[in-house]
Amino acid sequence: MNSTVLTGCTVVDARVLDGVAPLRDAAVWVRGDRIAAVGPADDVLAEAGRDHRRVDLGGAFVTPGLANMHTHLSLSLPGQGGDAVKGLSPHDLAFYMADGARRTLLCGVTTVRCVAEKDHADFALRRAVTAGRAAGPRIFTAGRALVSTGGHGHEGTDTLECDGADGFRQGVRSQVKAGADLIKVMISGGIAGEHEDIDTRQLFTDELTAVIETAHAWGRKVTAHAGPAPVIAEAVELGLDCVEHGYQLTPEVVAAMAARGTALVPTLLVTRCKAFFDELGVPEWMQRRSLGAGPRHLESYALALAAGVEVLLGSDMPPFWDFEGTNATVRELEHMSDAGLGPARALYAGTLGPIRWLGAEADLGTVEPGKYADLIAMDADPLESTSAFRGVRWVMSGGRIVRDDQNGRAAL
Structure with missing residues (x-):
């Protein structure tokens, strides 16, 4: 030894x-x-x-x-950069994601939570990393995110379109069958959907209930891509475990999140990363929506901190991406710290907090x-x-x- x-x-x-x-x-x-x-x-x-x-x-x-809780190793945003990733063959995609995993590890991120990856390649990558055949962080993954037909991210192979309570129950079970550690569901629009708004509701109550009940029955937590307060409030009441983004939170919603232990992964970078968008050729409509949401996004984050919501590190941008003199993971953590969290709590948000959410604190x-x-x-x-x-x-x-x-x- x-x-x-x-x-x-x-x-x-x-x-x-x-x-x-x-x-x-x-x-x-x-x-x-x-x-x-x-x-x-x-x-x-x-x-x-x-x-x-x-x-x-x-x-x-x-x-x-560090533990990055909002990772996409197969990210493909609208634009030329994203189109290049979408055009990769399954074999090329596997190598592309493996290279991203290696670069992620080298920048000091030793654990990631993948929250929508293409073609279930994340499961193969997880097996390869665990077996020592590929270099990368420890991977906890949701597999493909669940969306309604035409919902946020429906265009890619990193999501699975479902409809109705039975459809979403089957969607949850299909990801658990594939080996998912958690479930990701898109419950509202976002900044990357051309034919939707951030506050577009995308699941009905019975569908959302079906996702959360089924996942919890299988011992899996649920995290939700979500922007607007009303849909988040309903999801929290139904037992949602984590909110991604939270662009439009209110005092009432963050109070409910704090009371029920619903975590927030704020991904502050996604509304303040014009240079990243320019690098990938992201279209003007998306840049306007993203950057325009920035001030309200930061207000929502401040409300969450004031209410005592547990906030966790997650970049959304690839964890290793060179950005503003560092990598995306560290830049996100800096934003979280500077916007009210402070260094000591940022250390928690980037290490022990995510690990506890993942249920891995006995080992990490x-x-x-x-x-x-x-x-x-x-x-x-x-x-x-x-x-x-x-x-x-x-x-x-x-x-x-x-x-x-x-x-x-x-x-x-």
């Missing part, structure tokens, strides 16, 4: 919100794919004995890897013995500024070092 001791570091994770102070002059002993010990360097080195590799992180801050989310060794290191303190994550220079996944800038190489 491989044995590695990480020294020369300060260990910090989201438990700071519970009073667990950062551990300075620390060491982390990794045995196999899990953390064996964390503590003062001398104590950990003595416990690890002689038979180990020692890695000096040069004073870095070590945190759990903190730097503790027994957890998987999914770790990242940076030179600046993430409790001082969320922008510290721009400086991620070292990544470990399941006990394997996959990036090490200090030695001038990426291992993948």
Whole structure:
């Protein structure tokens, strides 16, 4: 069994919100794919004995890897860039997504939640990553998102058109059969649908009830693409577990979300990313709708924070995408922090919070013995500024070092 001791570091994770102070002059002993010990360097080195590799992180801050809860590795927005992805053959798509997974891992995102991927290629990619045949983050996936006929995203093979309560029940079961960890449903219009508005209602009550009841019966949580307050309010009342975007929230809706424990993945980037849209050739109608929704989107996010809604990191843009001097994941987390969350809560929103929603906290989310060794290191303190994550220079996944800038190489 491989044995590695990480020294020369300060260990910090989201438990700071519970009073667990950062551990300075620390060491982390990794045995196999899990953390064996964390503590003062001398104590950990003595416990690890002689038979180990020692890695000096040069004073870095070590945190759990980031978890991106709104990921599309096969994203194809309207425009030339999206058309190129839509035109990929199934074989080309698999390689395209595998490359995206590798790049995602290298930027320090060690867990993703996919919320609509094409042709069920995400399941094959998950199997390949788990088996070690492909490099990438741990993948939790919804498979294909459920939509009404003609609903948001219906044009692609990353959605499944359903109608009526029975149709949506069958849709949920089809994704569970394929191996889905959760269910994604589109309950309103959005910014990428030319023949709809953000506040277009797309499911009736019996259909929404069928999705949530069926998914919960199978032990799967449900997250919903949703913009307007009325449809979100109804979904929350029916037991929705998570809202994606939430462009038009109200005080009443966020109060209900907080009371029922419905999380929000705000994806603030999607209404403030003109350079990304220009790069992909996104048409003017979509850019106007997206950027025009930005101020109200930010107001909704502020309402959610004030009400105590749990907010979780999710970029919608590909997690690894180079954007405004960093990657999309870190840029989203910066927006969340700067808009009222603050660095400590942003650390939670980007690590332990998502892991708890996924039900994986026994294995991930903190730097503790027994957890998987999914770790990242940076030179600046993430409790001082969320922008510290721009400086991620070292990544470990399941006990394997996959990036090490200090030695001038990426291992993948």
